[in-house]
Amino acid sequence: MTSTTEAAEASSGTNGDQSYYLSDFVDISSQSIEDVRFEDDVRIVTSQAEFDAAYTALAAGAGGVILLDTAGGPYTLSHYDVQNAQIDAPVMITSLTPEDPAVVSSVYMRNHENFHLSDVKIEGDSGTLITVKDTDNSGIYESEISSIAEGAAGLNEEAGGYTIGATGADIVEVENFSFIGNELHNLFHGATFREVVGLTYTDNELYALQGDGVRLGGVQDALIADNWFHDFLGSTYEYNHSDFIQLWGANIWLNNEDITIQSNFFDNSTGAAYQVIFGQNEDYEENGYLFENIVVDNNVIWGSAYHGISVSDTSNMVVTNNTLIYIEDAYYLNADGTQTTLKSPGWIDIDGTNPVVEKNVGLRILDDGDNMTLSHGTDSELDQLNQYTNLTVGESGDLRDITLLPDSALNGVYGSSLLWFDETPDTLLAVARASVSVSDLSVYTLDAGLSRGPDGLIDENTIVTWTLDDGRSFTGSQIEVDFETPGLHSYTLTVTQPDGSSDTITRTVEIEDPLLVDLELVDGVLTNVAPDGVTLTNLSSATLDGDSLRIGEGAMVEIARTVGDIFNLSSFDFSMTLDIDEGSSGTLFMIYQSLEATVQTDGSISFKFSNGDTWFSVRSASGLLNDGPVDLSFVYDGAMLSLYADGELVAETAASGSTQSAQYWGLTFGNPWKASVDASLSNISIKSEASSAEEISAAATAEDNTASVVVIETLFETDFSSADIAGMTISEEDIVTMPSGETGVMVAGGDVEVNRDTGYLYDTGSFEITFTAQHFDTTTEGTILYLHETLSLSVRSDGRLLFSLTTDEGTQLLRTPEMPLADGAAHEISIGYDSEAGVMQIAVDGEVVAQAEQTGLTAVAQSWGLTIGHPWAGDEPDMGITSLEISDGTIISDPTPTGYDADALIFLDFNDTVTNEVASAAMPEVSTGTLTYASDADDTWAEFDGSTTVSVSRYVEELHSRDTFEFVVSIRDDDNSDWEAVFEIYDSMALSINDDDFYFTMELGDETVSLQSNSDVLADGDFHEVKLGYDSSLGSLAMMVDGVVVDETYATGLTTEEQYWGLTIGSGVGDGLDADITHFSMNESADWLAVA
Incomplete structure (x- = not known):
């Protein structure tokens, strides 16, 4: 290639018999561009004035080459053919000395052609x-x-x-x-x-x-x-x-x-x-x-x-x-x-x-x-990690480090050919693989076996030298190195072939300090004293018991999901001293979809973690935690998941893989959604590597504890064989003989009560009531059991059972999906509640058929006890009861939430309440803020103020995995300009408003489909009814506003399965809803849809 210096020597402003090409200045051998020809008029310029004159003359003439003398800079290249009257000849502008390029401070070229600029600094x-x-x-x-x-x-x-x-x-x-x-x-x-x-x-x-x-x-x-x-x-x-x-x-x-x-x-x-x-x-x-x-x-x-x-x-x-x-x-x-x-x-x-x-x-x-x-x-x-060479190198690596391994099935088929393994590159490549020990994060195995050159992989005749940043040196294709201290370390690999050719690379590894959390009391505040420890939230506001952290009350201590150190753990050690409150159970700590430690009702402790494909779990014997503090360690070394108590191994199982990547939540002590154990926690530490059995034994401070299994106590039971029943108000006239020949009491017209002074159902967080009942006239409805301001169980006109429970956390309703007494036969009915588990349940003949979330304690003793039927008002069913039992804890197993089958799932008319007007599992409630109501001569409506939300539990299965639905909302927003959320089913679908229009999105597998109104619907400040209809069999998703279909799209498949939230009105995509709603409904299907 002719250099620019040679060009200057050959011609210094006079035309000769040779010309130049772009390829003389720029390597374009691999480019599919024209090799532009320049005339041999070469001009060396040493000032801005010379530069301007040279370009003007060459562009207006036959073209040529301008060589910028570095000493004359900085230059500007600025030309504007205002009238665009001239067709410029090709001009190459480059440095006289490319090894010391000229500086150009700016380039402004307008209405020009054929300028080419190379080998300069533009700064x-x-x-x-x-x-x-x-x-x-x-x-x-x-x-x-x-x-x-x-x-x-x-x-x-x-x-x-x-x-x-x-x-x-x-x-x-x-x-x-x-x-x-x-x-x-x-x-x-x-x-x-x-x-x-x-x-x-x-x-x-x-x-x-x-x-x-x-x-x-x-x-x-x-x-x-x-x-x-x-x-x-x-x-x-x-x-x-x-x-x-x-x-x-x-x-x-x-x-x-x-x-x-x-x-x-x-x-x-x-x-x-x-x-x-x-x-x-x-x-x-x-x-x-x-x-x-x-x-x-x-x-x-x-x-x-x-x-x-x-x-x-x-x-x-x-x-x-x-x-x-x-x-x-x-x-x-x-x-x-x-x-x-x-x-x-x-x-x-x-x-x-x-x-x-x-x-x-x-x-x-x-x-x-x-x-x-x-x-x-x-x-x-x-x-x-099993496909690529060395993903540990981070920013110190290049393509050789992320090349596929030679045995990868991806080679030659999938992915970029830049990463396909080539055993015979044109030049020798030093290549290092680094793998960390799961039991000691400072120990690495370094392997140079994938180093290769034109003759293939290196062999025993190749000299391989490793040099660490602390001066240590090793030879051999594979070595094991302990970098000893946390932080960034480097190593240098030199590979030398018998012919003298060699290649050297330097790579880095980040040695993690395994101690992520070490909580100690510092100046009255729990503080993470680990040298490079992670940040925990709410430490300063957490509830303390001496130097112990209280779980189950006060602010919940968390490690945010943004802290990457707590995810993708290939080994770990969670250690702490746990002292539970008597009889308490619930979550101790958890990372959503990754790991969880739980105190069980029998006093045992369980722990599980997931590698993404499989959950691995261990559980101690019953009663381990019932007699005072216990030192616990939950340890995983890459092969075994182990549970230690007071230094002794109490449970283990084979396990593999790493914990999950970051999800929507980080680590919490306690459970943000369900019951947390009430307990004191001290000596809390978290490490990202496993401790040995010897280390755990040495750190233990308490003896192993054993205790008996907690037994649920039966508080009251009767078969109504006589009127002499302790703790119950009942007369001989109340006892009747049923068609089955058994004795019992009738719900309607009787005066039977479990006396209030028994205190069985007051000020409690758990109970179970079980009775045998037969509904003689299934067209009758009304109250079966009633405890003033605490609970009621009734049979509705549609035959469904309705269980209402009030605690200091509020009132929750639970409906059965079917009509369990509709056949007129005798059935065993149980209603159960466990605040620690956070559930209330209905079981029929031993099978849980309905479940809802509820927590808190029932009211302290009132003036009345538990009555069969309603003591003052309301309908009572034609029903007989032949047995009644009350216990102090629910013995109902934890079920998979039962599905429901209803034509209309939700109908809210916001007539001074958010009560669902249809008999289904959905029990909407105001979940944040306060909902106010207003009305005029035509209608009533709820006033959402931007902070109020109404929610339906995620356990209502009709919200999820649907192939048909219809939503109907009548809404008014007279000042909408920004995004506001109307409703959302989390990670499934959402309706929002923005700039007076409706916007709807829905997830179907990996596809997002959307609708919008695009007509300033809400701008007039009146109520407008929007309907959203979906039918997978028709392939149709559509939006109707005020009776007119305004948008539709093709869509098919099931909506998203159950997530960690259900339906929320007033929250979702956008800010909170500041608008009025007259009615909201969700129906099984939309009969107005057409085939897409």
Whole structure:
């Protein structure tokens, strides 16, 4: 290649007999671009004036080459052909000495053609460094483009602050532009291309950017290939949702078409997580563009935010052979410098017509096709740790470290070919695999056996040397190393072949301090004194008993889900001293869908954890916790899950894999939804590695305790064989002989009462009432059992049983799904309550048929006892009872919640109440705030004030896994401008309002479908009725407003299965609801739907 220096020597401003080509200045051997010819008029410039004159003359003439003398800079390249009257000749602008490039402070080219800029430094503090507009057949090559960006954009001063850099380039309304081989760093955004036809963006390196890498809007016929995106500074999530590559549709007048994104390496292994390839047409409703023929092929994505490859509003998009590797500690950055760990790996999600998504590899691929979905933190062969060479290297690695292992079935088939194992590379590659010991997190095995060169894998004749950062040195292909102390450590591997060729790499490992939590009382406040311990919330407000933490009362101590250290544990040790209150049971601590320790009603302790595929559990003998404090350790070493009490092993089981990745919740001491054990907890520690049996025994401070099993006591029982029943008011006249020949009492017309002074059912958190009953006239309805201001059991006109229970936590209703007494035969009925378990239940003939959540204590003794029938008012059924038993604790087993079958599930008319007007399992209640009511001559309505919500329990199974439904809401909002939530079934569907319109979204498997009204429905301030109907068999989901279908879409499949919340009115997608509702209903189906 002719160098620029040689060109200057050959011609210094006079025409000769030779000419120059782009390939003389830029390596374009692998590029599919034109090798532009330049005239041999070569001019060396040493000042800005000479530069301006040279460009003007050459562009207006036959063209040529400008060599910038570094000493004469910095230069600016700024030319604007206002009238666009001149067709410019090709001009190459480059440095006289590329090894010491000239500095160009800015580029502004408008209405020009055929300019080419290479081997310069383009640098500035602010603004946009390169602006090219209406300038065709041009390019920028092998130049360094940089600014002064420091810190992640959006960090506050306390977190170190930030300095915003300039934006690299803005290329607007051009044809045939090349951006090749450049180095972009310490910028805000990298390069933006708007209304560009014919773009080649290849072989660029981008790093230390705060915003987006490449931005595309209105781009056609583009190739974005072989670029390296790495080590971005990023921004806080509130400041900018940063993307490596972004496609947008706002304000474009050319569609995004025929764009290929290929063979790029997106290295997101350090810093805040980036969205990688993200696009949508924000103006689809206005411009109607579907991004056409977008191809995303053969890229490597090493870590990302949720949107790995996520593009919507597309047509004929192709996504093939891409690899997405999950980084478990990927995070969003907050303004105060804290990190929010992402709970989900980056996904592939293409929304549009005729997409092709094939041969990709990742942990979450939301589109159909022949793809390979891997797991993480499991024993599966398809766990990503079992597929790639060395995922521990983080930012110190390169492609060799994430290459597939030689025995991976993905080689040559799935994912990017950049990661397919090549046993004979062109040059020698030193390769290290590092694996940590599950029992000692500072011990690593280092293996160089995958090092290879043109002749294949290294053998015994290869010299392998390892050097640690503390000076220790080892030889051998595989070694075991104890790095000893927590923190970042490095090791250097040198591989030398017999022919003298060698390769050296340096890699890092992060040695975790296994001690995550060590709680001690410091100045009266529980404090985590672990050197590098995690943050716990509510420590300062927690309830203490001396130096012990109280569980089951006061603020709940938590470790947030954003703390990644408590997830994906391949070994652990949770240790503490537990002293439970007498008879108490419930959750001790838990991580949702990952692990849980529970104190059982028999005084035993159980512990379980999940590796994603299997739950492993251990449980102690009964009574272990009943005689005072016990030192407990829950230990997992990668092979065995063990439970220790007072230093002794009391239960163990084989186990495997790691605990789960971050979900929606972190670790809580107690249970945020159900009953927590009432107990005192001290000596609390959590380690991310297993302690040995010897260590646990040495740390134990108490003797092993045993106690008898708690026995539930029968407080009262009778078969009504006589009127002489202790604790009951009853007369001989009340006792009758039933058709079966048994003696008993009639519910209607009698005066039978279990006396209040027995106190059986007052001021208690658990009981069970069991009786045998026969409903003679099944058309009669009314109260069966009644305890004033405490409980009632009745049979409704539809034959369902209704159990009402009032505690100091409120009133809860429970209905049976069927009509258990409708056959007129005798049945055993039980109603049970256990505050610790957080449930009330109805059982028929020993089978639990209904269950609801309830906690708290019943009222203290009132003036009345438990009556059979109602003592003062109301209907009573024609029913006989032949036995009655009361015990102090429920013996009903914990059931799977029973499903219900009702045509109408919910109807609320908000007539001064939220009572469900239909007989179903759904029992709506005001869950937050206070609901107020108002009315006029025509109707009544509930006034939601933005903080009030009405909820239905997640246990109502009709809310979930549905293939038909109809929701009806009559609503008024006279000042709607922002998003407000009307209702939501968590992770399933949601109705919101925004800018006076309705918006509905629903999840069907991996697909999200949506509807909207788009007609300013609520702007008139009147009530409007919106109906949402779905029928999978018709393939139809539709929205009707005031009797007119305003939107419909094709949809099929079941809605989401039960999650951890049910239906909530007034909360969901958007802010709280500030509006009025006259009625709300959920029905089995919508008869107005048509086939989609």
